[in-house]
Amino acid sequence: MAKKENKDCFVIMPISDTDGYDKGHFSRVYEDIIKPAVANTDFSVTRADEVKETNFIHLDILKQLIDAPIAICDLSSHNPNVLFELGIRQAFDKPVVLIREEGTPKIFDIGPLRYLEYSKKMKYHDVLRTQAELTESINATKEAKGKQGNINSIVRLMALSNPAAIPTLEGDNKEAFAIDVLQSQMNDIRKMMETSMMENRKGVSKGSISSIEYERISNRLDRLMDSKRRMPRERHEKEFHRLMREAEEVSMHFEDKTDHRMFRYLQERIHNAMRNDLEELM
Known part of the structure; x- marks a missing residue:
């Protein structure tokens, strides 16, 4: 057929x-x-x-x-x-x-x-x-x-030789591994987009406090997501909540609307990561 x-x-x-x-x-x-x-x-x-x-x-x-x-x-x-x-x-x-x-x-x-x-x-x-x-x-x-x-x-x-691709894999876990590889590629793209947005805003320098804090918390989130297989579940969940509180507290120090939007997006990422983590453990 x-x-x-x-x-x-x-x-x-x-x-x-x-x-x-x-x-x-x-x-x-x-x-x-x-x-x-x-x-x-x-x-x-x-x-x-x-x-x-x-x-x-x-x-x-x-x-x-x-x-x-x-x-x-x-x-x-x-x-x-x-x-x-x-x-x-x-x-x-x-x-x-x-x-x-x-x-x-x-x-x-x-x-x-x-x-x-x-x-x-x-x-x-x-x-x-x-x-x-x-x-x-x-x-x-x-x-x-x-x-x-x-x-x-x-x-x-940009005359790039090849676009991204989901690898063809063999074995019982090929779909799960392909998703892991794809998610890694997605993280690279997301970081590129976020960095571009934070650094190219009108009137905001590359080394501004908001950019530095955003990148610091974002990197901590990435490390926390990578450590989920090595960290006990309760501690992992506690670290997510701690990171969310920190993002909320940092965002309160900025008055610019764009800063608030970016930190709100960061909080959404933390929330989604927490939810996806719980789904995998259920």
């Missing part, structure tokens, strides 16, 4: 309400622009909150993120999770259509990356025009897959 062709279009964007945007803003972008645009192609749209295949939601999302033949990424809010997922997608050299709200500052210093902009006001005719433009961009990106002219491929722009 022939394997069914994957026709998923995975959407990378903020799911909940975001600071600086009206309530329900990104839901409207998804429902009024993205879904109708994808409906006019051969693909079926799906977003992270709609992925519910197994109890291991984070792995299902990761699988969709890598396996989907096309993706759409909304860069409007500079959301760390969005940038992280985009980094993974780009590392595997998978096709992606980039969109953003008009007036959004550029994130990357790679000029040839192509963006589709949508209107802040999202008036009826603006929405219809953006739907058509997005449909056209999806089809064009599909046709450009694997070609040198695919200018939304960082791997090709």
Whole structure:
């Protein structure tokens, strides 16, 4: 029996309400622009909150993120999770259509990356025009897959020899080991994205206190996650709670909104690491 062709279009964007945007803003972008645009192609749209295949939601999302033949990424809010997922997608050299709200500052210093902009006001005719433009961009990106002219491929722009890949392994534990290798690659991408965001903020120097504290706590979290097989469960859980309290206390010393957003993201990482750790032990 022939394997069914994957026709998923995975959407990378903020799911909940975001600071600086009206309530329900990104839901409207998804429902009024993205879904109708994808409906006019051969693909079926799906977003992270709609992925519910197994109890291991984070792995299902990761699988969709890598396996989907096309993706759409909304860069409007500079959301760390969005940038992280985009980094993974780009590392595997998978096709992606980039969109953003008009007036959004550029994130990357790679000029040839192509963006589709949508209107802040999202008036009826603006929405219809953006739907058509997005449909056209999806089809064009599909046709450009694997070609040198695919200018939304960082791997090709930087002339890298090979994209990231999940290794082919033998043995009973090959899937578990492949996931470990992939997660290691993801951590490298996440660190690169976080460092870039912290160091390139307007008016914040590389050696600022917020950057130093963020990197210190982030590195401690990475070491704690790596030590879970060598540390007793109770002590491991206690260290997670201690790290969470420390991140909360440090964030209270900063007044800048961007600092608060970054430390809130760091606290989410700690929380997710705690939850995943408990799931593995159950």
